[in-house]
Amino acid sequence: MTTVKKVGSTIGSTIGFFFKHPLEYFQIIFPGVLIAATIIALTYNPTNYNYYTYAKGLENIWQPIPMIMGGILLVGWLIGLRAIIMATGILGKISLFLLVAPTIWSLFYYNIIDINNPNQIVWLGIAVLSLVMGYSLRHRLVRRKALGLYSTEEEPDDSDD
Secondary structure, rough: OEEEEEOOOOOOOHHHHHHHOOOHHHHHHHHHHHHHHHHHHHHHHOOOOOOOHHHOOOOOOOOHHHHHHHHHHHHHHHHHHHHHHHHHHHHHHHHHHHHHHHHHHHHHHHOOOOOOHHHHHHHHHHHHHHHHHHHHHHHHHHHHHHHHHEEEOOOOOOOEE
């Protein structure tokens, strides 16, 4: 049975943890973002090196290799989308929208991203979705670290006393 023991104060938060320990926060989040970016970019990106272009070019998609690749990507997407739903409640979803939407708008407004270039828009979408999905995949670890929680495994007592 796994128990969770509290080590620190409950006043900690993920935002406070980020500002106190930015490198450790990055080390926790980065693998999730990398996994999410890999899943998203392998599914579709503006180059010809993605599953969508590969499957579209096949005469018969009902072959083992495309089906295995598609299945792996589908499982990755399901895990990632479930993580987003579980990690962000309704307030989190509203906060994400209020943070991401003006950021994207400012990128277009200041001509950092060309609105007429679909490749830039797709890469921007991949980056934003990778950050959101990557954070969601690792959210529980960040939260536990910020609140000072850790898990221990209890060994069963086998004595016959």
